[in-house]
Amino acid sequence: MTENYEITKKTVHKLLPRRSPYIHKGDCGRALILAGASGMAGAAVLAVRASMRSGAGLTYICTPKANYQVLQTAAPEAICVDWDRVADKLAGRGNDPWNYDVIAFGPGMGVSASARRMLKAILLSYDGPLVIDADGLNLLAREPELTGFAQNYSGELILTPHVGEAKRLLEDVNLDQTTSREEMAEALVRKFRGIAILKGAGTLVARYSSALKTGAVTAWRNTSGNPGMATGGAGDVLTGVIAALTAQGLSPWDAARAGVLIHGAAGDLAADDKGEYGLIASDIVEELPYAIDEIINMDVTGDEDEERKS
Numbered sequence: 001m002t003e004n005y006e007i008t009k010k011t012v013h014k015l016l017p018r019r020s021p022y023i024h025k026g027d028c029g030r031a032l033i034l035a036g037a038s039g040m041a042g043a044a045v046l047a048v049r050a051s052m053r054s055g056a057g058l059t060y061i062c063t064p065k066a067n068y069q070v071l072q073t074a075a076p077e078a079i080c081v082d083w084d085r086v087a088d089k090l091a092g093r094g095n096d097p098w099n100y101d102v103i104a105f106g107p108g109m110g111v112s113a114s115a116r117r118m119l120k121a122i123l124l125s126y127d128g129p130l131v132i133d134a135d136g137l138n139l140l141a142r143e144p145e146l147t148g149f150a151q152n153y154s155g156e157l158i159l160t161p162h163v164g165e166a167k168r169l170l171e172d173v174n175l176d177q178t179t180s181r182e183e184m185a186e187a188l189v190r191k192f193r194g195i196a197i198l199k200g201a202g203t204l205v206a207r208y209s210s211a212l213k214t215g216a217v218t219a220w221r222n223t224s225g226n227p228g229m230a231t232g233g234a235g236d237v238l239t240g241v242i243a244a245l246t247a248q249g250l251s252p253w254d255a256a257r258a259g260v261l262i263h264g265a266a267g268d269l270a271a272d273d274k275g276e277y278g279l280i281a282s283d284i285v286e287e288l289p290y291a292i293d294e295i296i297n298m299d300v301t302g303d304e305d306e307e308r309k310s
């Protein structure tokens, strides 16, 4: 049975940490994003810029060398790392001094043999919070071996499918036209045993209610966002937001709920400015700082606690 709650700005106001005056970039976390196969450098740019605009202290991007020039022009604050270095780090070799607080895999990665090898190495060797989006989800859907590794992942898994990706991930589960989004989110949690973010209008964030990962599933419905966000790359932005919040010390569950609300709130600010037709994913990135600022500084004195929906 699924319990339902709503994610509001007030929920997120309570979750976001306030910064100490003495904080430094190392305290704000290191997010590693793997994104952007050939022709998809844009997906990497969007995820990386979203991570930086959501407060990650350092954002690293692992992407083909052919993308470096684009990345270092569009996101000069990000650090490009090559896969060999990351692989050595995961294997406990090499001289990479950075400890990544979170890894996000997938935007524009493609489903090539090398993308598959990378995801396999991460699932088998990393044990921190792992966000899997886009082509990472497509790889899980088409490779039973990777699904098995994901089901047994030793860290916390955050999957971020839209309905199309969710259907691919749940091909072995009986879905039909009457299957609700709640049922789909619940099926994802039961299959992968992690956090499932089922995107779309009223994004659902779901996980098992108890740490034992049995019994009831809890689902929280996002209250922000608008149809203007139905535009290519908007999901890549969400991946960067969630990675940044996790890197900054929110638990994956809190980062998932806060991330979808902030992402939608930034989309709402972008729609206020540009309308829903001409809104593009980069506009959402640009509004992230304002959305976060508004939520941190909102006045919640005297508000009733209205999170529980049913």
Ligand SMILES: NC(=O)C1=CN([C@@H]2O[C@H](COP(=O)(O)OP(=O)(O)OC[C@H]3O[C@@H](n4cnc5c(N)ncnc54)[C@H](OP(=O)(O)O)[C@@H]3O)[C@@H](O)[C@H]2O)[C@@H](O)CC1
Residues within 6 Å of the ligand: 039, 040, 041, 042, 043, 044, 106, 107, 108, 109, 110, 134, 135, 162, 163, 164, 165, 200, 232, 233, 234, 235, 236
């Ligand atoms: N600038 C860049 O580099 C960008 C790179 N990007 C990257 O490209 C990669 C592949 O992205 P993609 O859009 O080709 O694949 P995907 O989203 O699976 O759609 C395929 C089919 O799935 C369906 N479908 C989609 N959404 C659905 C929904 N909500 N609900 C239900 N069904 C839905 C729909 O099928 P239809 O309904 O049309 O039959 C659609 O035709 C990915 O890695 C991404 O990160 C993009 O982010 C753009 C910017």
Ligand SMILES: Nc1ncnc2c1ncn2[C@@H]1O[C@H](COP(=O)(O)OP(=O)(O)O)[C@@H](O)[C@H]1O
Residues within 6 Å of the ligand: 134, 162, 199, 200, 201, 202, 203, 224, 225, 226, 227, 228, 229, 230, 231, 232, 233, 234, 235, 236, 237, 238, 263
């Ligand atoms: N009608 C809508 N209302 C609210 N949010 C939406 C709507 N359509 C799309 N979104 C949001 O925009 C994002 C789209 O992500 P996704 O489908 O993965 O796009 P892409 O793969 O192009 O990056 C998701 O976060 C989704 O929740």
